[in-house]
Amino acid sequence: MTAPLTADWAALSAGLRARDGVACQWRVAAAPVGNVRPTDFAWHEEPVPSPDEGEVLLETLYLGLAPVMRMYMQGTGAGGARKLAPGDVIHGRGVARILESRHPDWRAGEIVQGQIGWRTYATTRMTAGERFFRVTSHDLPYALACGVLGMPGLSAHAGYFACGQPKPGDVTVVSGAAGGVGSMVIQMARIAGAGRVIGIAGGAEKCRTIRALGCDDAIDYKSEDVPRRLAETCPKGIDYYFDNVGGETLSACLERLAMGARIALCGSISEYTRTTPFGLTNYTRLRAVEGRMSGFFVYNHVARWDEVMGEMAGWIRAGRLKPVQDIVEGFERMPEALSRLYEGKNIGVQCCRVRPEPPHPAVEGAARG
């Protein structure tokens, strides 16, 4: 039912080198079937472009990796993104510095985040569809704009609060708990006054991480029986389930819902590499418990960007929300970095460092993380 998860990623990046003065890109070579394979990616080099009137030239600092990227590469236009075909640069949000600006609203030297694509340099008109934002928290690492202070952070916040509507005391279960969004949600559950917080993750190291982040219990789905452990850890049922994985885990949580339970649907990464679709047979459990299962579309929440990012940055500075990032070094290794998501290897937000962070402007009384 599941495609093999191993591939020789080192061979793909061997001999490639992103360097200043050359614009490097990763493009779609072939639409992935099941999981991504090295042959799905094509490296491309060209001269650094010059911005036209109304454009800026960006140099990329970080790129974030998201499960949806496999679907982008398949040409589905997931999430409303422009549909890709073989030969197109792969979609991806990241953090960049403006090298040169011929755009009236943006200045050289500003740090921005937005839809850059898998590129080391990019010219862009900063259109609304690319959803660029200024990075203004100069007392915090710019890498966080790929995570807590970026679209993954907005996903975690909008999903946990607006979509799932937590209540104080909720027995809360989070799957993919050591992942980018999951590692934030377990901490937000603590901040919101949840009752017991139970994280589900794969492997001992991830389980240690999520306990350290505030989980009362950690379930290792690779070595433990998830339904049995849910019964042990949630004897009165689950009030709130934040779902990052879908599939059998979602099904197991549905079986243990408490009356009035809520499920926030964020991701279904366990289903992405299946060759036959997963069918949810027990969705009718929602009837027995007067439960609710809700999805959210993160771009619907972009209007609240400043408010949410301000709140997240405040929690980071107060030590209540610890950013967890899994950084792969080097643009050459972007395909490998993406594959880590589907292989369950990443702890925290998966991102790729394309260049070292430039010096931050001095911030009064600030401490860099």
Added chain:
Amino acid sequence: MTAPLTADWAALSAGLRARDGVACQWRVAAAPVGNVRPTDFAWHEEPVPSPDEGEVLLETLYLGLAPVMRMYMQGTGAGGARKLAPGDVIHGRGVARILESRHPDWRAGEIVQGQIGWRTYATTRMTAGERFFRVTSHDLPYALACGVLGMPGLSAHAGYFACGQPKPGDVTVVSGAAGGVGSMVIQMARIAGAGRVIGIAGGAEKCRTIRALGCDDAIDYKSEDVPRRLAETCPKGIDYYFDNVGGETLSACLERLAMGARIALCGSISEYTRTTPFGLTNYTRLRAVEGRMSGFFVYNHVARWDEVMGEMAGWIRAGRLKPVQDIVEGFERMPEALSRLYEGKNIGVQCCRVRPEPPHPAVEGAARG
């Protein structure tokens, strides 16, 4: 995937006759496998019981039929009901007259509705778990207490309003639209100011009925392609789907949801007679449209009984809510009446007339329906 739906119900009731002075019952003979069959039911006769101190003696007027009864017979304890085993009287709510009372709160002659079981006479302590209510709308037929003014009416009201949270202008789709709950929901959608109301039902007669009840469009799932017709009738998507059937119809509606859509899960009768479980593969559509799928447990809403029943009765008297009932004559035919639900034969609330209605008390200015 689906068990055969035909059976010789006439042979089962032939020679049986419920009559005054003998307490007749239908009991579980065998747990149904797939759909109910005549061999699952056993007829039983015994003397009319005398009430003990604290009990009343009821004579049954009507019994209602509900899809959940097949699950009762399977011993699942669905909906929190006492689990049945072969030999037990089948659970069922109905309308009865109190023949004799040795209970301090109830008087002989009162009309009541509650958990009577498949019996023509019953003694009971009117416990909380049996959820007995006085029938007080004497200007309306007592039969309605099996439908609009009974638990099906509370299901329709709680499901449509409290669970699904309609908004004015909603493009509303109702499956099982000619059934007991569905026939009420399409009318409540009109009352609530829905936009287009589209009903899904099986066969031309049912489609005529639901158009007459206020549907702008009727989709005949037996002769039409449901996904194609949903695309035609809901070009901008479905805002609200009230689901009585589950299965492929739920899946088709998920594919056509508009942004912010809500699904109220009421029933899944299309799945009940499957021999392999239905798997919902596209529940993740809720993410793309920021949608919500909610279930409800009707007994959670019983505290609002008087308020809801008062509102429903008001709509009936004002001609805004037309009760639709499908009445099988004779207690002997209860198994057949139940089978009609799974065979898709009933139009409106399926019930069984056990005895003629007694004369109603005179009501000032009332017109019986």
